[in-house]
Amino acid sequence: xxxxxxxxxxxxxxxxxxxxxxxxxxxxxxxxxxxxxxxxxxxxxxxxxxxxxxxxxxxxxxxxxxxxxxxxxxxxxxxxxxxxxxxxxxxxxxxxxxxxxxxxxxxxxxxxxxxxxxxxxxxxxxxxxxxxxxxxxxxxxxxxxxxxxxxxxxxxxxxxxxxxxxxxxxxxxxxxxxxxxxxxxxxxxxxxxxxxxxxxxxxxxxxxxxxxxxxxxxxxxxxxxxxxxxxxxxxxxxxxxxxxxxxxxxxxxxxxxxxxxxxxxxxxxxxxxxxxxxxxxxxxxxxxxxxxxxxxxxxxxxxxxxxxxxxxxxxxxxxxxxxxxxxxxxxxxxxxxxxxxxxxxxxxxxxxxxxxxxxxxxxxxxxxxxxxxxxxxxxxxxxxxxxxxxxxxxxxxxxxxxxxxxxxxxxxxxxxxxxxxxxxxxxxxxxxxxxxxxxxxxxxxxxxxxxxxxxxxxxxxxxxxxxxxxxxxxxxxxxxxxxxxxxxxxxxxxxxxxxxxxxxxx
Ligand code: NAD
Numbered sequence: 001x002x003x004x005x006x007x008x009x010x011x012x013x014x015x016x017x018x019x020x021x022x023x024x025x026x027x028x029x030x031x032x033x034x035x036x037x038x039x040x041x042x043x044x045x046x047x048x049x050x051x052x053x054x055x056x057x058x059x060x061x062x063x064x065x066x067x068x069x070x071x072x073x074x075x076x077x078x079x080x081x082x083x084x085x086x087x088x089x090x091x092x093x094x095x096x097x098x099x100x101x102x103x104x105x106x107x108x109x110x111x112x113x114x115x116x117x118x119x120x121x122x123x124x125x126x127x128x129x130x131x132x133x134x135x136x137x138x139x140x141x142x143x144x145x146x147x148x149x150x151x152x153x154x155x156x157x158x159x160x161x162x163x164x165x166x167x168x169x170x171x172x173x174x175x176x177x178x179x180x181x182x183x184x185x186x187x188x189x190x191x192x193x194x195x196x197x198x199x200x201x202x203x204x205x206x207x208x209x210x211x212x213x214x215x216x217x218x219x220x221x222x223x224x225x226x227x228x229x230x231x232x233x234x235x236x237x238x239x240x241x242x243x244x245x246x247x248x249x250x251x252x253x254x255x256x257x258x259x260x261x262x263x264x265x266x267x268x269x270x271x272x273x274x275x276x277x278x279x280x281x282x283x284x285x286x287x288x289x290x291x292x293x294x295x296x297x298x299x300x301x302x303x304x305x306x307x308x309x310x311x312x313x314x315x316x317x318x319x320x321x322x323x324x325x326x327x328x329x330x331x332x333x334x335x336x337x338x339x340x341x342x343x344x345x346x347x348x349x350x351x352x353x354x355x356x357x358x359x360x361x362x363x364x365x366x367x368x369x370x371x372x373x374x375x376x377x378x379x380x381x382x383x384x385x386x387x388x389x390x391x392x393x394x395x396x397x398x399x400x401x402x403x404x405x406x407x408x409x410x411x412x413x414x415x416x417x418x419x420x421x422x423x424x425x426x427x428x429x430x431x432x433x434x435x436x437x438x439x440x441x442x443x444x445x446x447x448x449x450x451x452x453x454x455x456x457x458x459x460x461x462x463x464x465x466x467x468x469x470x471x472x473x474x475x476x477x478x479x480x481x482x483x484x485x486x487x488x489x490x491x492x493x494x495x496x497x498x499x500x501x502x503x504x505x506x
Contacts, residue, residue, distance in 0.1 A: 004366075004381060007328030007335045009374025014042065018102055020049030020195045020219050022056050023202040025063035026212025031056060035220075037193060040108035041330050041339035043376030047106060049195045052220030057228045060187045060216035064158045065234045067213030068185040074155045075183070078132040085129035085177050087208035089122040099169060099200050101331075106194040107165055108339030108378065109293050110330045118197070121173035124476065127460035128177035131481045135182070146497040150490040155183030156260060157236030159484065160229035162250070163198070164242040165191035165341055166296045171241045171264075172198055174464070174475045176215065179239070182484035187216045187235070189226050191242075193341060195219045222246065230254045237262070237484070241298075244398075244424075244469050262473030262483050264465060266398040267298050267426030270407075271455060272415045272441065273306040273314055277431035278453070283317040285431075285455040286404070291325055291337045291382055292456065295402035296345075298470075299427050299449075299456050302399055303388075305418050308408040315386055315406055319365045322382045322404075328372045337402055340378045349380050349401035356394040356405075362387040366402075390421055398424070412437065420446045425467035429455050448474075 021028040031050035039046045050056075068074050073081070092099075100114035107114075140149035159179045163171045168190055179186050190198035202217050218225050226246075230238050230253040240250050241264040254261050271289060273282050289301030306314050330338030340346040346369055353367055366383030383403045388395050394405050409415040419428050419441075429451035430441040438452040448466040451457065458464060463477035474480050 003323055004370075005324055005326050006372060007326050007332045008372060009329045010332045012331045014044070014046070014105070015098075015101060017045055018047040018196045018199075020047055020199045022050055022052055022060065022219055023199070023215070023217040024056065024060045025066075025216065026206070029056065029059075035192060037106050037195070039105040039376070040341055040378040041375055042105070043378075046102070047196045049199075049219045052189075052218040052225045054224050054228060056220070057187070057218050057225050057232075060218045061158065061229070061232050061234050063213040063216050064185040064187050067211065068155075068158050072211045073180070073183060073185060073214045078135060078181075081181060081183065082129035082132040084208050084210050085125050085132065085181060088177070088204055088210075089125035089129070091204040091207055092122040092125065093119060095200065095204065099197050102196045102200065103169060103194065104330050104338070106196060107168070108330055108341055109296075110335040110338045112333055112335070113293060117167055117170045121170050124173040124460050125177045127476075128181040128481065131178070131478065132181035135481070135485070137487070146494050148492045148494055150492070152488045152490060153482075153485040154488055156484050156486050157184060158234060159184045159186045160232075160235050160238040161186050161188045162226050162229060162238065162240045162242065163188070163190050165193040166293060166298070168194040169197040169201070172201060174480070175239050175241075176201075178476065178481045179484045180210075180214070181481060184237075184484050185214045187218060187229055189218050189220065189229060192219075192221050226250075227253060231256060233257050235259055239473075239475075239483070240264070247471065260483075262475070263471040264298065264475060265426075265469060265471040266424055267300070267466065267470050268303060268396060268398055268422050268424045269299060269301050269427045269429075269447070270303045270305050270419045270422075271301045271429040271431065272409070272419060273304060273310070274430065274432035274434070274437060275307045275310050276433045276437075278433065279310065279314060279317065279431075281453070282431040283314060283321055286318050287321045287325060289429075289455045290404040291322070291402050294338050294340060294380075296341060296400050300400070301429065301455055302403065303395055303405040303407060305407045305409050305415050307415075308410055311406070311408045315364055315384065318404065319384055322365050322384060325382055327382060328379070329375060337382060339376070340380050340401060343378055345400070346378050346380055349399055349403060352394045352397070352399045353383060353385065353403060356385050356388060356392055359392055360387060361385050361392065361394065364406075390418060396422065412440075416441070416444050420444075423469045426470035427451065427466075
């Protein structure tokens, strides 16, 4: 008998199969071949997309290059760019439901989370619009009486944007409005598993009046589309979110043209639970941190590091909360944990759990796939694994599923050592009522983001990104915007004071 809270299939009229086409130079373009996406939850075809190849990618890059060089976007005022971005934000809000349903069907994430992701993205567009107007360089008026210096900020050029399947609309909105605010033109490739919400974004961009060629979309796979977007000499920058393995490939592939590369990659993010913490809030945040987006989240808090005096009681509380988490049909608005993106990924998650069990770990909850009544087979039970040692793969690698790994510590130094004992460094958190403990942790944790007494709160104003093998560069915030800008120094002589270098002989 399973003691989870299961939401069985609800009755729902699925939308017609979505047709996705490329957006190249302002026109919707078909390909000779297409590819299909089946809903992981309902095991039925939900989108059919044009399959891009080299020809479509070349055409999209050429269109972005022409648009950039023509100055129709790169040289207009920040105010004019901001007006378009603000219209996109309004259009996103007017279309949340349609986009969210398609995203839920393609990814398996709960509809309430898809609505939050899509609706919340409008704020990223509004914030980027504010940066388009506020952007400025520097002036140097202290170089001597006859000199004046300026540092200009200029758009970097043509940007390739390559996105993953876990937050297709949000991650696109972490990149695209910031690149556009800077004056760049772009080519976007969404994941082959979740292409439709990017196509829907293309519709909104046209409605908002973005000039043709400024944003181009090519649908298809890493090979050849993503690969060409990373190597092409007419592309000035690649911004990629996805796995660390593909991030490394992109770095290598792009080196031939020395284009700028920004990478948002994987994580194995710890939360340290101190004995003096508000344990009720911490247990709730741990539950949220591991099951949000079905654990398929770069910021998933997939390992907790709990003080050994409180470990047993704390894990019992997390297990009790996990049983109350509503798990099942992602189209049910009350569902909190939905389906796993593919059957292969479901098997991979299970492999980590089996290996940990074989190596001596204990399964405190869940521990296997589950068939939800009336739905497809791609579900994995909320799972808590205890008795884990730091050397086990489940404690070191990104499982990317609803699987929590529990480690314990005795001293604060040990907690810090365990936190930093990882190839990744995306985010880390601590729960303590002692501000000194929190601040020391914030300084010593090797991570791009540190949360104290909270988890996964983010704001467009705050930069996001990772250290170590979690990535390079930053997204969103003022720092993320600056990534899309080049810096040019202008040195000016005032008057005719320069002494000649060549002395003329009479
Ligand atoms: P993935 O690396 O498999 O694919 C990401 C994108 O890269 C897809 O569009 C894919 O088609 C494309 N791609 C594949 N091979 C390519 C190649 N050789 N050249 C260029 N592009 C190529 O990642 P995924 O499975 O879609 O996403 C899950 C991963 O993304 C996880 O590791 C997760 O941690 C990471 N992620 C990181 C962040 C972050 O901000 N740090 C956010 C979300 C997801």
